[in-house]
Amino acid sequence: MSGPVWMSASELAAALSSGSLTSAEVVEGLLARADAIEPSLGTYLCRTPERALEQAAASDARRAAGEAASRFDGVPVAYKDIFVTRGVATTAGSRILEGWVPPYDATVVARCGAAGLPGLGKTNLDEFAMGSSTENSGFHVTRNPWDTGRVPGGSSGGSAALVAAGGVPWAWGTETGGSVRQPAALCGVVGIKPTYGLVSRSGMVAFASSLDQAGPIARCVGDAAALLQIAAGHDARDSTSIPGPAPDLLSGLDDGVDDLRVGVVASTLGEGVQPGVRTAVEDGFRRLEKLGADLIEVSLPSFEYGISAYYLIAPAEASSNLARYDGVRYGRRAEGDDVIEMMSRTRAEGFGTEVKRRIMLGTYALSAGYYEAYYGKAQKVRTLIARDFERAFDAVDLLVCPTSPTTAFGIGERTEDPLAMYLSDIFTVPVNLAGNAAVTVPCGVDEKGLPVGLQIIAPALGEATMLRAAHAFERDLGWAGSSASRPPL
Amino acid sequence: MGRVVRVEAAAVTVAAADGFATTVGLEIHVELSTRSKMFCGCEVAFGGEPNTRTCPVCLGLPGSLPVVNGRAVEHTLRIALALGCDIAARSLFHRKNYFYPDIPKNYQISQYDLPFGVGGALEVPDGDEVVRVGIARVHLEEDTGKSLHVGGTGRIADSEYSLEDFNRAGTPLVEIVTEPDITSPGQARAFVSELRALLESLGVSDVRMEEGSLRVDANVSVRRTGEAEHGTKVEVKNLNSIRSVGRALEHEVARQRSALEAGGQLIQETRHFDEKAGTTSPLRSKEYAFDYRYFPEPDLVPFEPARADVDRLRASLPESPARRRERFARELGLGAHDIAVLTASARVADWFERAARAYGGDAKRVANWITADLFGLLNEAAAELHETRFSPEDLAALVKLVDGGTISGKQAKAVLQEMFATGKAPDAIAAERGLQQISDAHELGAVVDQVVADNPDVAAKVRGGQTSAIGFLVGQVMKRTRGRANPALVNGLLRDKLAP
Amino acid sequence: MAVDRAAVDHVARLARLDLTEEERGRMSAELTHILEHAARIVALDLDGVEPTSHSLDLRNVTRPDEVIPCLPQEDAIAGAPAAESGRFRVPRIIEEP
Numbered sequence A: 001m002s003g004p005v006w007m008s009a010s011e012l013a014a015a016l017s018s019g020s021l022t023s024a025e026v027v028e029g030l031l032a033r034a035d036a037i038e039p040s041l042g043t044y045l046c047r048t049p050e051r052a053l054e055q056a057a058a059s060d061a062r063r064a065a066g067e068a069a070s071r072f073d074g075v076p077v078a079y080k081d082i083f084v085t086r087g088v089a090t091t092a093g094s095r096i097l098e099g100w101v102p103p104y105d106a107t108v109v110a111r112c113g114a115a116g117l118p119g120l121g122k123t124n125l126d127e128f129a130m131g132s133s134t135e136n137s138g139f140h141v142t143r144n145p146w147d148t149g150r151v152p153g154g155s156s157g158g159s160a161a162l163v164a165a166g167g168v169p170w171a172w173g174t175e176t177g178g179s180v181r182q183p184a185a186l187c188g189v190v191g192i193k194p195t196y197g198l199v200s201r202s203g204m205v206a207f208a209s210s211l212d213q214a215g216p217i218a219r220c221v222g223d224a225a226a227l228l229q230i231a232a233g234h235d236a237r238d239s240t241s242i243p244g245p246a247p248d249l250l251s252g253l254d255d256g257v258d259d260l261r262v263g264v265v266a267s268t269l270g271e272g273v274q275p276g277v278r279t280a281v282e283d284g285f286r287r288l289e290k291l292g293a294d295l296i297e298v299s300l301p302s303f304e305y306g307i308s309a310y311y312l313i314a315p316a317e318a319s320s321n322l323a324r325y326d327g328v329r330y331g332r333r334a335e336g337d338d339v340i341e342m343m344s345r346t347r348a349e350g351f352g353t354e355v356k357r358r359i360m361l362g363t364y365a366l367s368a369g370y371y372e373a374y375y376g377k378a379q380k381v382r383t384l385i386a387r388d389f390e391r392a393f394d395a396v397d398l399l400v401c402p403t404s405p406t407t408a409f410g411i412g413e414r415t416e417d418p419l420a421m422y423l424s425d426i427f428t429v430p431v432n433l434a435g436n437a438a439v440t441v442p443c444g445v446d447e448k449g450l451p452v453g454l455q456i457i458a459p460a461l462g463e464a465t466m467l468r469a470a471h472a473f474e475r476d477l478g479w480a481g482s483s484a485s486r487p488p489l
Numbered sequence B: 001m002g003r004v005v006r007v008e009a010a011a012v013t014v015a016a017a018d019g020f021a022t023t024v025g026l027e028i029h030v031e032l033s034t035r036s037k038m039f040c041g042c043e044v045a046f047g048g049e050p051n052t053r054t055c056p057v058c059l060g061l062p063g064s065l066p067v068v069n070g071r072a073v074e075h076t077l078r079i080a081l082a083l084g085c086d087i088a089a090r091s092l093f094h095r096k097n098y099f100y101p102d103i104p105k106n107y108q109i110s111q112y113d114l115p116f117g118v119g120g121a122l123e124v125p126d127g128d129e130v131v132r133v134g135i136a137r138v139h140l141e142e143d144t145g146k147s148l149h150v151g152g153t154g155r156i157a158d159s160e161y162s163l164e165d166f167n168r169a170g171t172p173l174v175e176i177v178t179e180p181d182i183t184s185p186g187q188a189r190a191f192v193s194e195l196r197a198l199l200e201s202l203g204v205s206d207v208r209m210e211e212g213s214l215r216v217d218a219n220v221s222v223r224r225t226g227e228a229e230h231g232t233k234v235e236v237k238n239l240n241s242i243r244s245v246g247r248a249l250e251h252e253v254a255r256q257r258s259a260l261e262a263g264g265q266l267i268q269e270t271r272h273f274d275e276k277a278g279t280t281s282p283l284r285s286k287e288y289a290f291d292y293r294y295f296p297e298p299d300l301v302p303f304e305p306a307r308a309d310v311d312r313l314r315a316s317l318p319e320s321p322a323r324r325r326e327r328f329a330r331e332l333g334l335g336a337h338d339i340a341v342l343t344a345s346a347r348v349a350d351w352f353e354r355a356a357r358a359y360g361g362d363a364k365r366v367a368n369w370i371t372a373d374l375f376g377l378l379n380e381a382a383a384e385l386h387e388t389r390f391s392p393e394d395l396a397a398l399v400k401l402v403d404g405g406t407i408s409g410k411q412a413k414a415v416l417q418e419m420f421a422t423g424k425a426p427d428a429i430a431a432e433r434g435l436q437q438i439s440d441a442h443e444l445g446a447v448v449d450q451v452v453a454d455n456p457d458v459a460a461k462v463r464g465g466q467t468s469a470i471g472f473l474v475g476q477v478m479k480r481t482r483g484r485a486n487p488a489l490v491n492g493l494l495r496d497k498l499a500p
Numbered sequence C: 001m002a003v004d005r006a007a008v009d010h011v012a013r014l015a016r017l018d019l020t021e022e023e024r025g026r027m028s029a030e031l032t033h034i035l036e037h038a039a040r041i042v043a044l045d046l047d048g049v050e051p052t053s054h055s056l057d058l059r060n061v062t063r064p065d066e067v068i069p070c071l072p073q074e075d076a077i078a079g080a081p082a083a084e085s086g087r088f089r090v091p092r093i094i095e096e097p
């Protein structure tokens, strides 16, 4: 046994509960692991070891007193640096927020804190979550533990790489167009994009408000589901939070798939999909069938418009959400003779290239004369995509397709071609536009030994069914917890 | 890309006799008197230490989200209903995007094409006429912070730098936009007064113009009579009192007329009213046209007020100032002047009604005491009626003391002064001062007998039919009672006693 | 639809981005390229399709009108790049709102 490093959150919880490990030992073990992997991966933007050890000590004291805050009290977690943390610098991966220390906690952070999870730190991301490779971080790139010459995906690349490399059993990411699922797939771990409104957005630095949603990343489906369960449920601070308690995501995990009709999205295995991805995903389809699911081919004709709609809606909302970074109230300021000059220089210096590109694109799409043609049209395409999903879910319980058309690509490979980078999100974006749920689960490796993710898509609030399918798949594949799932780092 | 102009409606402009016609449309911003702000729990209040009423939401901190104050929506719906608007079956908040250092998020959460209320009207007294001013829309938005300009004269134009206070940021703000139905500065003033009274009666705002809780912008254009097209529209800002509305518009109309008379061209622009100088001057011209890039606020969900709730709100509206004026005329028989004065403010009208009810008799008597005497005292003290230390019932009691002959009208004025100063009840003051009239015939009879006995010559004259001489005897009685005798009673007693 | 330099300049001004000459040139090409891709949906005939701005089916979400404690002044201005007497200090404002 290598100590806590490769243990799942559930295993750690059991060890903490039985007293065979203390939270302090777990935190120390993971801090040491991070020391070892950070130089080659760069997963963190900010590490908080002292805080984590304090929280671990408090957790151990609770356990000793028989007052564990939750089943997972004492199991450490890491947060994508887009969740605001009271007293801990939060940058959203941007130089424009350098030095800002939030006076409040995101709801996700507060709920994990209340469950007793020590926070190890804040992970790297594409600036303001805009990117699919974590190369757009304003601070440094993060590398894929399977091949450090390649990207971990993005924008939650720091969290995905950290989880994959054994630095933490689970971590929080966020999605706007696939930013949890795509890096999870490229790093060979599980990532959930919950139904829009299931997890509070309060304290998540906004990218595109109508699409943003927090999602857990873990090395197995059970852990990902459990982390989601901790944070899910209504929050009065978020007007778009689904009312009522969260559905039970855990008790049905072992129920199998033999009662399920699963739709294969035909168009997603065609041109532009890497052969190794196609093979692994097709094997995955057969595995589901073997496990008892009925496979049905379905077509979602509007799927192909997803990227076009997404790259109008998300930048439009972002152009407005990012207007607040102006050098007046917090963060960086450049000098200027008057307030317009100060703001324009602050923003020019503080934002990176991709962020500026999207602000420009979004501002253009909303400007007078173009609104109807671009933003208005994109909102209508959103309706078409939602209708396609609705129709599909009349016939099937779940949909399956690749998470990403390719496995991890090389660092620098797509940075010169924004559109090529945007196309990484082609299979994930429709889910964000329609607001329903999806999970990526490892389904093997490509010809180069790089992980491939199988995406399972559910209707809104269909997480429980989706997760039990992912769980059955994962168990049968035998990847999670195996030595094959550990990157050769 | 021009400036986004929200509402344009055809206007019926009354031609002025002198060859020019004026068209005015008003945009009024009303701060609601909710306890907490529009989208967060920070307290709504005026003034205070800077940046002490803020939180992550109203400072626009990253990650913060707005949540709509339910009472602000209810207030908005009540305003819209009171203005006769249709309540939209579906309303949305939109983001209005523009950079300005007093807007924490650099967008204002406002409403665009789906406001809460559309298509109402307010009837406004204009001399002997009633003018119907259309209401284009009533929408809800958030207020900005406040900039303090440092250096120079304190105006933006010549300041060295500015300081931002976000205490006001996020205060619920209702915007009311009229149709361009107003045809004179006087009508504009009357409209604002009427609206102010209406808002006050609804209890939705402090309507204190001097504190900025009611702010008026005006769109003014002048054209030659007979021209079908509206003239060039000029927006006038900074109208901080009802008086300013009249003064600014009079100046602006005159300016536009003389420009036209001189054969000049007007430009579409925004002008600032200078309170001291009484003139308008152009605001620093925009570097480029605004393009607000409105889009639906994704952090909020749509509003679809239930019919039943709207009906319930409509049914619970208080009587409007106009209805109240009618009732004061019809039921209380008050004259136009009293009605105008007593209904300018709902608080005043409420106070008067309470006093009139307690009095029970001719309401004109109570109205007189308020408009003639009490308002004088209030003016001197720069106070408002609802702040007086005595109750409307106390005023009624005072008028009754006069009616019953217990004290004289002149004495009552002195008593009122003391009521105003101390809040004491009128009978207590009269008793303390020994002011109560002697209206007891027995007690006065003794004094009368004495006076007649002491002035036999005068008494004889009266008996002889020279009734005018009776005045001397009445005066003597008053003197001996130190003015407390009821003069009418004394007169009667003397006549009886000295009957020929 | 080509996004020419004039459009880039206008949008950069609206967005308060003081872009360099080189960035402006690149923006023009990149935005044009991305919008060409978007043209696939611009060309769709979607008359009669309702726009979706929220995927949620929620309505009338409000909170009670209750006051909660505010941040102390020092916390409110803690992140300010420049402050003076409890207020955020900014360079001179050259336009009225």
Ligand SMILES: [Mg+2]
Pocket: B029, B110, B141, B175
């Ligand atoms: Mg407004």
Ligand SMILES: [Zn+2]
Pocket: B037, B040, B041, B042, B053, B054, B055, B056, B057, B058, B059, B170
């Ligand atoms: Zn606040």
